[in-house]
Amino acid sequence: MEVLLRGGPGAGQVVNGGSETLVWPACLYERTLEWERVARRELRVYAHRPDCCEPYGRGAEDRCE
Numbered sequence: 001m002e003v004l005l006r007g008g009p010g011a012g013q014v015v016n017g018g019s020e021t022l023v024w025p026a027c028l029y030e031r032t033l034e035w036e037r038v039a040r041r042e043l044r045v046y047a048h049r050p051d052c053c054e055p056y057g058r059g060a061e062d063r064c065e
Helices: none
Strands: 002-006 014-016 022-023 027-038 040-053
Touching: 002 027
Parallel strands: 002 040
Antiparallel strands: 002 014, 022 027, 027 040
């Protein structure tokens, strides 16, 4: 299932997903209840979690690992 990433470094990317969360290179995205139309397709929107992104201190001690 393809999903749309919103926010963060992956904003606007269409990637394969479908679970509660997904990782796009080093950032965590969480499934939302929103859908967005992209190129005649309805895609589930996944929102960026800035507290769970490598540039923002995501690491081994972080609860997001």
